Amino acid sequence: MSNTSLDNKYSSSFVEGKWYKHWIEKNYFHADSNSKKEPYTIVIPPPNVTGMLTVGHVLNNTIQDILIRKARMEGKEACWIPGTDHASIATETKVIKMLEEQGIDKNTLSREEFLDHAWQWKEKYGGIIIQQLKKLGCSCDWERERFTMDEGYSTAVLEGFVKLYEKGLIYKGHRLVNWCPVSKSAISDEEVIHKEVDGHLWYFRYPIKDEKEHLIVATTRPETMLGDSAVAVNPNDDRYSKHIGKKIILPLVGREIPIISDDYVDPEFGTGCVKITPAHDPNDFLIGEKHNLEFINIMNEDGSISCTAPSKYMNKDRFIARKAIVKDLDKLNLLHKIENYKNKVGYSERGNVPIEFYMSEQWFMKMTDLAKPAIKAVESGEIKFHPNHWVKTYNHWMANIKDWCISRQLTWGHQIPVWYHKNDKSKIHVSVNGPEDIENWDQEKDVLDTWASSWIWPLGVHNWPHASKDIEKFYPTNTLVTGPDIIFFWVARMIMTGYEFLDDKPFTDVYFTSILRDEAGKKLSKSLGNSPDPFDLFEEYGTDAVRFGIMLMAPQGLDVLFAKDRLEIGRNFMNKLWNACRFVDMNAPENWEKHEHLDYEFELADKWILNKLNDAIKNYNSQLKRFYFNEAAKVLYDFVWSDFCDWYIEIAKTRFYSEDIERKAMTYDVCLRCIRIILPLMHPYTPFITEELWAYFKEQDQSDLIIASWPKDDIQTYDDVGDDMEVIQELVTSIRAMRSRVNIPPSKNVKLIIKCNEDKRSLISQNDELLISLAKLDSYEYSESKDKISESATSVVRGVELYIPLKGLVDLEKEKMQLTKRKIKIEDLLKGIDRKLSNENFINNAPEKIIKGEKEKELSLKDELIKINSNISMLS
RNA sequence: GGGCGUUUAGCUCAGCUGGUCAGAGCGCUGCCCUUACAAGGCAGAUGUCGGGAGUUCGAAUCUCUCAACGCUCACCA
Numbered sequence: 001m002s003n004t005s006l007d008n009k010y011s012s013s014f015v016e017g018k019w020y021k022h023w024i025e026k027n028y029f030h031a032d033s034n035s036k037k038e039p040y041t042i043v044i045p046p047p048n049v050t051g052m053l054t055v056g057h058v059l060n061n062t063i064q065d066i067l068i069r070k071a072r073m074e075g076k077e078a079c080w081i082p083g084t085d086h087a088s089i090a091t092e093t094k095v096i097k098m099l100e101e102q103g104i105d106k107n108t109l110s111r112e113e114f115l116d117h118a119w120q121w122k123e124k125y126g127g128i129i130i131q132q133l134k135k136l137g138c139s140c141d142w143e144r145e146r147f148t149m150d151e152g153y154s155t156a157v158l159e160g161f162v163k164l165y166e167k168g169l170i171y172k173g174h175r176l177v178n179w180c181p182v183s184k185s186a187i188s189d190e191e192v193i194h195k196e197v198d199g200h201l202w203y204f205r206y207p208i209k210d211e212k213e214h215l216i217v218a219t220t221r222p223e224t225m226l227g228d229s230a231v232a233v234n235p236n237d238d239r240y241s242k243h244i245g246k247k248i249i250l251p252l253v254g255r256e257i258p259i260i261s262d263d264y265v266d267p268e269f270g271t272g273c274v275k276i277t278p279a280h281d282p283n284d285f286l287i288g289e290k291h292n293l294e295f296i297n298i299m300n301e302d303g304s305i306s307c308t309a310p311s312k313y314m315n316k317d318r319f320i321a322r323k324a325i326v327k328d329l330d331k332l333n334l335l336h337k338i339e340n341y342k343n344k345v346g347y348s349e350r351g352n353v354p355i356e357f358y359m360s361e362q363w364f365m366k367m368t369d370l371a372k373p374a375i376k377a378v379e380s381g382e383i384k385f386h387p388n389h390w391v392k393t394y395n396h397w398m399a400n401i402k403d404w405c406i407s408r409q410l411t412w413g414h415q416i417p418v419w420y421h422k423n424d425k426s427k428i429h430v431s432v433n434g435p436e437d438i439e440n441w442d443q444e445k446d447v448l449d450t451w452a453s454s455w456i457w458p459l460g461v462h463n464w465p466h467a468s469k470d471i472e473k474f475y476p477t478n479t480l481v482t483g484p485d486i487i488f489f490w491v492a493r494m495i496m497t498g499y500e501f502l503d504d505k506p507f508t509d510v511y512f513t514s515i516l517r518d519e520a521g522k523k524l525s526k527s528l529g530n531s532p533d534p535f536d537l538f539e540e541y542g543t544d545a546v547r548f549g550i551m552l553m554a555p556q557g558l559d560v561l562f563a564k565d566r567l568e569i570g571r572n573f574m575n576k577l578w579n580a581c582r583f584v585d586m587n588a589p590e591n592w593e594k595h596e597h598l599d600y601e602f603e604l605a606d607k608w609i610l611n612k613l614n615d616a617i618k619n620y621n622s623q624l625k626r627f628y629f630n631e632a633a634k635v636l637y638d639f640v641w642s643d644f645c646d647w648y649i650e651i652a653k654t655r656f657y658s659e660d661i662e663r664k665a666m667t668y669d670v671c672l673r674c675i676r677i678i679l680p681l682m683h684p685y686t687p688f689i690t691e692e693l694w695a696y697f698k699e700q701d702q703s704d705l706i707i708a709s710w711p712k713d714d715i716q717t718y719d720d721v722g723d724d725m726e727v728i729q730e731l732v733t734s735i736r737a738m739r740s741r742v743n744i745p746p747s748k749n750v751k752l753i754i755k756c757n758e759d760k761r762s763l764i765s766q767n768d769e770l771l772i773s774l775a776k777l778d779s780y781e782y783s784e785s786k787d788k789i790s791e792s793a794t795s796v797v798r799g800v801e802l803y804i805p806l807k808g809l810v811d812l813e814k815e816k817m818q819l820t821k822r823k824i825k826i827e828d829l830l831k832g833i834d835r836k837l838s839n840e841n842f843i844n845n846a847p848e849k850i851i852k853g854e855k856e857k858e859l860s861l862k863d864e865l866i867k868i869n870s871n872i873s874m875l876s
Numbered sequence: 877g878g879g880c881g882u883u884u885a886g887c888u889c890a891g892c893u894g895g896u897c898a899g900a901g902c903g904c905u906g907c908c909c910u911u912a913c914a915a916g917g918c919a920g921a922u923g924u925c926g927g928g929a930g931u932u933c934g935a936a937u938c939u940c941u942c943a944a945c946g947c948u949c950a951c952c953a
Contacts, residue, residue, distance in 0.1 A: 008912080194950085201953085218953060232953095266952065274953050283951050344950090389880060396879065396949070484948090519888095521946075552901090553889080558881080559947080561888065569901055572915045583912030626892075634890070634900080649912075657911090733919085739907095740919040746908055776910090829897060836895095842933040850895050850934090857896085 004585040006696065010578040012542030016688045020134065028072075028706050029139045031079030033469040040071035040078050041477040043458050043507075044140065045490070046085040046148065049122060050094055053132035054531045055524055055562060056483070056516050059554055062547045062685075063513060063629060064481045065138050069684040070624065071478075072139070073710040079474050080139060081461050083146035084126060088413040088450045089183050089350045095121050095412065111411055111445075118412050122147075135535070137543060137687050139706070144461065148453050149414070152463035157453045158417045158432045159465050160501060165418075165430050169366045170406070176285045177405050179358030181303030181318075182351030185409040186362050188449060189402065190488050192346040192355055199343050203271065203336035204329055206231060209247040209256060215240070216336050218270035220343050221280075222329075223322040225250070226309040227298040228257055230276040232287060235261035237272050251334050252325065253310060260291050279359045297359050301409075318356075363407040363416060363446065371398045373499035374492060383495060386511045386627040387557035390484060397488050406452040413447030420444070455493035458506040465501070477507045484512040511627050514554040516562045524562060532564055544686035545570035551685055552633045573637055574689055577682070580645050581693050584671040587656045589664065594700050596673060598716070600666040604767055607718035608725035609648040612639060613674055617713040620681055636682055644674055647729065654773040672697065677711045724763055728770050730797050735775035738793040738804050741814060749778035753789055755801040756782070764800075789874070794819065796867045799860060816875045819868050826865050833858045 023029065031039075042064050047057060064080060072078035095118045096106050106114060126147075133140065146153055164170045177186040202222050205214040215231055231248050233240040240259075247256045264287060265274050278288025279295045288295055298309045305313040305321045313321045329335045346355045375398045377383045378391055385391050407416060419434055419441035421427035429435045434443065456464070462471035476498065482491060491510060498506035516524045516531075524531040537546045549570025554560050600606070616639040623632035648671070655667045675697050683690040683705050694705035702708065735752065744750055752775070754764065761782060764771065771777060783789065783803075791810050792803040795818070833854050836842045843851065 004912090006912090220953070264952090270953060276953095281951085281953080283953080286951090343952095392879065393948070400949090515947085555890075558889090563888080565902080566888070568915075572901095572913095575913060575915045579913035579916090581912085586912070623892085628892080631890075631892080638900085645912085646917090650917095653911095737919060743907070746910060746918070825897070832897090836934075839933060845933045846895075853896070861897095 004582055004588075006578070006582040006585050008579075008582065010542070010574060010689060010692075012544065012574075012688065013539070015692045016135075016137070016543055019688050019691045020137065022704070023139065023706055024142075026704070028704070029080070029141050030143055031077050031141050031474070033473040035077040035473075037075060037077040039473050039478075040068070040074075040076040041474040042068055042080045042479055042481065043461060043477055044080065044082045045480070045482045045486075046083045046146075046454060046457065047129050048087040048090055049084040049126040049129070049147065050087055050090050051084075051129045052526065053129055053136070053534050054526060055534055055537070055550070056513075056531070057129075057133075058136060058534050058537075058546060059516060059550050059560075060481055060483065060513050061133055061136055061138050062551060063511065064479075065136075065547075065687070066551070066624075066629065066684040067479055067481070068139055069687065069706065070710065072706065073680060073683070073708060075709065077473070078139075079141055079144070081144045081146065081474070082130065082133065082138070082140035082142065083148070083457075083461065084129065085450060085454050086122075086147065086149045086413060088408055088410045088447060089180075089185070091118065091122070092410050092412040093183065093350070114411050132534070135538065135543070137547070139687070146461045148450075148457075148460070152466075153460045154414055155432060156456050156460035156464045157414045157448065160456050160497065161417055161448070161452075162430055162432055163501070164365065169369065170363060171366070172361060172363050174359065174361045175364070175405075176279070176282055176357045176359055177362050178346065178348075179301070179356040179360070180348035180351045180353070181301070181356060182348060182353055183410065184301045186358075186360065186405050186407060187348060187350075187355070188405055188451070190451075191349045193349050194344045194346055196342055197345050199341050199345070201270065201339040201341040202326060203338070204251070204275075205334040205336055206248045206251065206273075206275070207334075208243060208259075209249050211246070213243075214334075215243065215248065215259070215273045216271045217273045217275040219275055220341065221322070222325045223305070223313075223318050224277040224280045224298070225275060225325065226253060226305065226313065226321075227277045227279050227296040228253075228275045229255075229278055229288065229294040229296055230257050230260050230291065232260050232262045232265050232274045232276050233272060234263065234265040234267045237265070237267040239267075239272065251332060252328060258293075260287075260293075262287055262291070280357050282357055285357070295359060299356060299358065301358075303353075303356060362405050363418075363444075365404045365406050365452070367401040367404055367496075370496040370500055371401050371492075374398065374495040377495060377499065377505055383505050383507065384509050386509060389557065390487060390510075390512055393484075394487060394492060398492065404449075404452075406449045407444075407446040408449055409445075410447050413450060414453050416444040416446050416448060418444040451489050451493060454490065456497045456501070458494060459497060459501060475502065476505050479509045479511060480507040481511045481513060483515060485515065487512070509627070512557070514556075514558055514560045516554075516560050519561055519563055521561065537564060537567060540564075541567045541571040542574055542689075544689045545574045548573060548633060548685050551629050552637070553630065555630045556628050573641070574686065576641055576645060577678075578689065578693070580640070580649060581675060581697070583649060584652075584668070584675060585696055587652070587664070587668055587671075589661075589668055592668075594698070596669050596676065596699075597665075598669060598673065600662075600669070602666070602670075602718070604721065604724055604728070605648060605651045605770065606666065606670045607721045609643060609670060609674065610715065611717045611721060612643045613677060614713060614715050614717050616643075617677065617681065617711055617715070621713060633685060636678070636685075640678060644678070648674070650774060651770060654769060673715075677715070679705060680708050680711050683708075724767075727760070727763060727798050728767055731764070731771060731800060731802070732774045734795045734797045735771075735777075735802060735804070738795055738802065739776070741818065742793050742804070742806055742809055742811070744804075744806075746776060749776050750804050750806075751778050752780040753783050753792070753803040753805060754780060755784075755803075756799060760798070760800050794871050794875075796822075796864050796871065799863050799867070801867050801871070812875050816872060819872050819875070823865065823868050823872065826861050826868070830858065830861055830865070833861070 068078045068080040178192050180187050199220055201218050203216050203218050205216055207214045228250055243259050244261045246259050250257050276284045276287050278284045278293050279297045296308055298306055300306045303318045304315050307314055348355045417432055419429040422440050422442055435441050458477055462468055494506050498504060518524055518530040546567055549567035553566055616635055620632050620635045652667045655663050679690045679694050691705045789803045791807050792805045793810055793815060795802050836854055
């Protein structure tokens, strides 16, 4: 045995840093738009610039890295464009908080001053997640890194706005929008999260003017009564029809409001009377417009009660005002009752407080026309979703799409490219660069919703609309990898921009990743504090192990219950691979020239493992092709561990420890062949360890693994093997089981007696070395005798009867039990087969192959049964 | 209420187009520090594949239905 220079432990942190640096130095990640190679492009879903790497990012970006590395090895011009998203609300919140800590109030700053602070903040902290992606091993083209507020990208965003405005798809309107009182900004429907809360239904008496009677209205939000401008009943509701047209004196406020009728009111619900607050409820808004009611906004932008309400409640927070109003109505004996009531309340995703419906002037985008080509693209299969079932969700949203509120009352973001003339507010200018006499104009203060910036990502990264080789070469992209939680936010809208601006899809395949949850099923998130820090995991297990472990546990289309213990499988596998390679390296022939020969007279085991290797390549590729990353990982895992290590290497040992130099060289070359294929196959999943090992095993003049060529699945295979190897494996396992039953230690070799037919005898004799070494035999002999072989451990496998004679050491009852158990099993199976074979329909309809198989199975089981029975009787 | 998904060994889950004695990892039991690996090896136990019906010669796999759980969308005060 020669020495190996491979350490007996794999040191992940050293290796990872070394190779990442090397890859960067060699510029392997860079994609060339002048290349003649077929492009393969991915744009990263840009993480939030304020963000830190989560385990979810690890999954998502590992998948992208797998796709890109594979494409690169397949000889494509692999281009993975990285970058970050400016995340208006999140970033602005952080900057404001930082300023507060420095004693600076945002309101005292000019727009320019605030942006100055924000950019400083971004320069200081914005790069963290990018550094983290590098640590993960991502082979992004860092020369193409983009930020959504970069110059060229910003132009693309504004160009998009202007084009849509000119087309009449963007308009300004005074409307009810979702309002976040924390960020004091409008938010889109998608940023509202509905939560079921235990609330109340309050019943109030509303006195009818000039009458003793009153109507009882129910509400979940008492404070909005300050803005009531009508009470509505159903026109067909006999209880109230006589009151229609009369007036209500609104309690606490004193305003006279009409009693109106509308079909919208459900007589069955509550009392059948509904208070109408057009400025604070979307349904009431519609009724307000229909019946020409007053729109009374009773709130300030922070959610406190405004001056339109009685002074008593002015400037009180909405929830404090609620309590006060209920109390005051109770004092006036106008509180009828309070019921417990579960209802859905919309919360602001970022502010995490109940949103308000708020009247304000905002910019909207008409979506119906934009959606049309996007729906068609998915319907026709031009864009494919994996898993496909997301298509339904996508279609449902698209079919019911509403206008999108795209303006935000924030500072950090893309300022809307609209100017109002200082002297005549009705004069509007819309362009990317603004009017020539810009001093006479005021620019719109609002910025665009972040998603209205990042929806143009696949184009914007190339500075669209400027023509370039880049956009020609790398648009459309191939695959988008993202979480299903942003299917509307982002995926759907990117598809719209693709068709709208370039008349072409932005990507062909969309892979929706698993959502990672903790053991209680909660989504892993920073805010819940249940997401482990990936860096702790990298340190504990090694980055490759984390990558492989996560890929193995994330099936397509299902969420994953993540527990860090489950990464052990990855770590153990890295260790296994490392040590297998180390073993092979130890047995390299003297003066080996790193050149692989395969022109040997192979034996059974060699042909078998090479066949298995080819199967593995095929299966692996086909799983990757359908985006089943976990199954692909499993193919490699099983081949390496169960076939290569458990069997072939064990077999290799006996050869390496012999003196037969030719045979040693053959074995080594077969091992080498396996390793030289396993390493490239595994490289996309576990780039570091494989690149490190490759350095030991590659041909002298071969390239680094990252750009080595992808293994072909047409390596030479051997048809004459049949299931001979499986027979040997079963014999070995069976002998080991016998040994285990009678407690023979592994160190002790035993004698074996075999009874079998000629075929099996010839197979065994030709491969007896395998049996002897793997089952630890002292010797073996064939027996023709019909006599009973007494005091033996026995078993029957594939028609071969095996005996290990052991005077006095055998527990006969144990042996008998073992055989009886098998006997029962066989009888069961035979019953099943008999049922099939005696069924005319089966014989007539089943394919010939299946019938033949059943018949053969019956024969061999019957044969086994006879032998088992005779062995049982011998033991008695 | 609509849509989607899940239900397979004690736990976490694989099982592609229906047909080899239903698999893996962890955990558990027994034996091994056998010179690649104890992050390891060998052997072993545990499942009427959620319930019911149907299609089929044949169903964990296809259809229907019921149940439980989860996600998501939705304007009932």
